[in-house]
Amino acid sequence: MRTAIVVGAGIGGVTAAVALEQCGWQVTVLERAPELGEIGAGISVWPGAVAVLEELGIKGVEQVARPGESAGMRRWDGRWIVEAADLGVELPVMIHRAQLHSLITDRLGPAATIHTGTTVTGLTQDADGVTVQAGDQEYRADLVVAADGLRSVIRGLLHPEYDGPRYSGYTAYRGIAEAELTDGGGETWGRGQRFGFAQLIDGRYYWYATANRPADSPTGDPESDVRERFARWHEPIPALLAATSEVLQNDIYDLRTPLVPFVQGRVALLGDAAHAMTPNMGRGACSAIEDAGALARVLRDSRDLAAYDAERRPATTKLVKRSRAIGVMGQLDNPFLSTARDGLLGLGGKAAGLLARRRRVEQSRV
Template sequence: MSRAVVIGAGIGGLATGLALQRRGWDVTILERAPQLDPVGAGLAVAPNALRVLDALGVGSHLRELSGLQGAAGIQRPDGAWITRTDATRATERFGEPVIIVHRATLVGVLADALTPGTLLLGRTAEDVEPTSGRVVTAEAVDPTTGRVLTAAETLTADLVVAADGLHSRIRAKLFPDHPGPVHTGVTSWRIVVPHPGGTILPTETWGAGKVFGVALLGDGRVYCYATAPATPDGRAVDERAEMLRHFAGWHEPIPSLIAAATTVTRTDIRCLDEPLPRFHSGKVALLGDAAHAMTPNLGQGACQALEDAIVLATHADTLSRYTAERLPRTTDVARASRRIGRMAALDNPAAEWLRNTAMSLTGKLGPDLVLRQMDPILTWRPPTA
């Protein structure tokens, strides 16, 4: 039986482990965190990603949650619509809904589907040897007592999957000349709050170089995300107050949703602007943010990691085919997301007016034009071989 070691138990790493197991591989997933905490916030499971979850046998768990419904689109800070569509039209066009879930929900669904004993927590991959497939893990020590929790060990695999995120140590080792992640000039805030009642529409609001997005989670809560120009690594003493400083004057329910937040997560937005030359080296394959970290503007980060997972499992014995299929596609998606981010970040009044007018006219002249532009991304289907 072929053996794989997956480094990282995020969405991409867990999905890869599950995809490989369904093809008969012996899989070990190493996760440096001592437990899978319910961290993060909401994410979009778009039709392309939902098809992957179906192929992995877990799509039904997500389909029990509500998809986007009713009006959706982009508004101005005063509440006027720039462009809008009906989520039903998108479902009809792509054959699947967009489902918004908490990240922890999807992580739990994937982890529960793995063979018991697959996931090893508190295990840090210290080094990887691409030619031999050797993975060396670090000794884990309890910082309070000094007791050794797990001893250092060496694992050998036919395939090593580096799903270790934006700041991937494996990527840095395999491609030391690559510039790595760049700061986009934008920071983000994320909150999850109880539904306040009444009608909440899944929308984004754009203005003065800032964005505020609202999405409904399938469990009855509301997920909000916001971005604004910022220098790298900036932090406020009170991040909720900082959000209100940026968005208090915007249309309701934005200020009320911020005021209801008890926890605010702030993250600078970084991405890999320069694509890697390939997604593999020897027996090691890079996946998800480790391979192609992108901005969140198209909501495709986790979706592309899920695509990676099933394509990698299909071509696990020929990693050059994995690179050939995934590198061009993820490069295109990342560049499209970056373009949307730059367009949303316009803060010159004249440029904003031109952007808003063009988007509004496009929506009126061809209501399905925006959806049609998403065809290359959302119509993707997993390989059947």
């Protein structure tokens, strides 16, 4: 039986472990955290990732996820920039990160072993296999999948010349609110700040916010900070923040382009280790899931890892660039530029709405 080591047990890592096991591989997962699990708040799962999960037999996403609602975009004072309810755009489902992670790990079988509290420090490979060093312990396998995140140790070992993560210029806040609302959610854009929210299947609301901030600025109390920043924004934003008991805060980074090759010898990069992107498109974890599906398909069909790189690197490079561009536009702080941005988005939304309505009319005539 062929053997694989997966470094990192986040959503991408455990999806890769499930996929490899189903291809007949013996899988060892090395996770540096002391316990298996996911921290965070809500996550959007787009149709492409849902299709991969379904193909892997990961059941229950629909039961614990809520279909996204295209509620559009507003200004900080509540005035609509784009009302997107009738645009007919593709939408994700919303789920808590921990729930999604649990659904995936529940699919792991007896050919997969997880070691927590294990920090990888070195890697060597030869014609016969790959050796991973973790302290005094060595692990040997035919393949290594590096799913160890934005600051990937494996990527650093393979590509020491690569500059790696770059700061986006803004920080993010996230939380889950216990609130009863009639608002369908959406995003609100201000000057150098944004706020978005969506309802989860259990009735709670996942929210996220961004704010421009210099890199490595001192961090205070995230809960007080985010409430102060958005205190005068339109409802239900203050109500959501008041109904939140814990606020997560982290500065936003992505990987510089061009991205490094996703494959070197018997080692494949996956997820944030390969293509960390800003969260502006909600595609980061979904891209990791799609990586896992593509990797398993390549290993099953051709066993040529170069095909995995050829498929996934161009696709994710586009997402990294687009997501960063959306962030630059969304975080504009100049009053003139942000006003012009809102006007152009409003015109674009109206045009897209007209096109969507025309398509529906044409389809109804078929």
